[in-house]
Amino acid sequence: MHAWPASEVPALPGQGRDLRIHDTATGGPVTLDPGPVARIYVCGITPYDATHIGHAATYNAFDLVQRVWLDTKRQVHYVQNVTDVDDPLLERAERDNIDWTALAEKETALFREDMTALRMLPPRQYIGAVEAIPGIVPLVERLRDLGAAYEVDGDIYFSVESDPHFGQVSHLDAAAMRLLSAERGGDPDRPGKKNPVDPMLWMAAREGEPSWDGASLGRGRPGWHIECVAIALDHLGMGFDVQGGGSDLVFPHHEMGASHAQVLTGEFPMAKAYVHAGMVALHGEKMSKSKGNLVFVSQLRREGVDPAAIRLALLAHHYRADWEWTDQVLQDAVTRLGHWRAAVSRPDGPPAEELVEEIRDALADDLDAPAALAAVDRWVVRQEESGGSDIxxxxxxxxxxxxLLGVAL
Structure with missing residues (x-):
């Protein structure tokens, strides 16, 4: 599967700072010091609907991570998946009477268009779950051979008790885990499971649903968490720098993925930092496909909204914050974009070297994009009020x- 084209990232004088970022697993900030190549895995979409603002906010956060690293003169090895076979996708395809593969291809193509318009830097590898199946099957077999997996009526489950570090990403108690498992694709009440939150590794073939040859596992399809683990380990290896996604992925997805990888490799941790973006609400409720309260990037673009304004609307909120999308949020971004473009179209202005360092400092401090925007605003005001002589x-x-911010002026 191919990603989207990369926009050029201008080279800046000087060098950026190492990134200090909030790590969910430790509950506090960590300063990342990658080698010459920084490694990041970000969980991608399940392509049964277009890119909404919540998606865009998440990918914007990890785009900033890449830009901070690039500014330190490092290379970035970024990997993202597409969950192009899963229950929600199959259900939507059946509802709309469309082939599930056609639906996945259509929505993935639209996602690429949205990412290109928003100037999100593409991953080096963009991998679909379906194309990853040949690498997933041996991992499930290995977990079974290690005694970390077991069968329930033909389905293969992972035993969370096999990982001594289980729970060290989310730090949730058993009751909270069980509740979130039920809400987010698990089946904690299924009889025969060793632990209610044990996740499925391999689902045996169901009538009328797609399935693949699973060698000794039989025909079926992979579970959600092992998909990302297989892709991440194949392309990044263990101990990569950042595992990223929305805060709704902390449990079960990132917790389970970490345990899968740690049992498979005998190493800890899977990632040096677990970084999570906040949720975006609309009309007082979290924006989600299941609720249908969505604002789509593609619809905003069709209405003539400048993608740079959409990006500025995202940047106006700290990536870890939960916030609400409103018409005023977008209007404020449109106004800001106009001021910024007018300012850089003038022949001269106040010196800008200090501003560049302010933006760098803000982003290095847990991706404080609102502080970076405020610094640019101050420069624009100085230019509007007193001009400047630096051509x-x-x-x-x-x-x-x-x-640094991915906004083309």
């Missing part, structure tokens, strides 16, 4: 905003 300053500001 290179507007160009420096334009390149810095593009390189």
């Amino acid at each position: 290179g300053a507007p160009g420096v500001v334009s390149r810095a905003v593009d390189a």
Whole structure:
């Protein structure tokens, strides 16, 4: 599966700072010091509907991570998956009377278009669950051979008790885990399971549903968590720098994925930092496909909204914050974009070197994009009120905003 085209990232004078970011597993900040190649895995979409603002906010956060690393003169090895076979996708395809593969291809293509418009840097590998199945099957077999997996009526489950580090990503108690498991694709009440929250590794073939040859596992399809583990281990290896996604993935997805990988490799931890973006609400409720309260990036684009304004609306909120999308949020971003573009179109302005360092400092401090935007606003106000004599300053500001914030002026 192919990703989307990369927009050029302008080179800036000087060098960025190492990223200090909140780690869910430790509950506090960690300063990441990757080697020459920083490694990041971000969980992708299940393509049964278009990209909504909640998706865009999550991918914007991890786009900033990449930009901070690139500014430190590192390379970035970014991997993202697409869960292109899963119950919600199959259910939507049946509801709309469309082939599930056609639905997945259509929505994945639209996601690529949205990411391109928003200037999100693409992953080096963009891998669908279906194409990863040949690598998933041996991992499930190995977990079974290690005594970490067991069968219930032909389905293969992972035993969370096999990982001594289980629970160290989310730090939830058993009751909370069971509740979230039921809400997020698990089956805690199924008879025969050793632990109610044990997740499925391999689902035996069901009549009328797609299935693949699972060698000794029989025909079936993979569970959600082992999909990402197989892709991450294959392309990044163990101990990569950042495991990213929305905060709704902390449990069960990232907790289970960490345990799968740790049992498979005997190493700990799977990732040096578990980084999670907050949720976006609409009309007082979290934006979600199941509730249908969605604002789609593609619809905003069709209505003529500048993608740069959409991106500025996202950047106006700290990535870890839960916030609400409103018409005013978008209007504020449109207004800000207009001021910024007018400022960089002038022939000169106040010196911009200090502004570049302010943006760098803000982003290195747990991706504080709102502080970075405020720094640019102050430069724009100074230019509007008193002008300036530095003929290179507007160009420096334009390149810095593009390189570090992903906003083309």
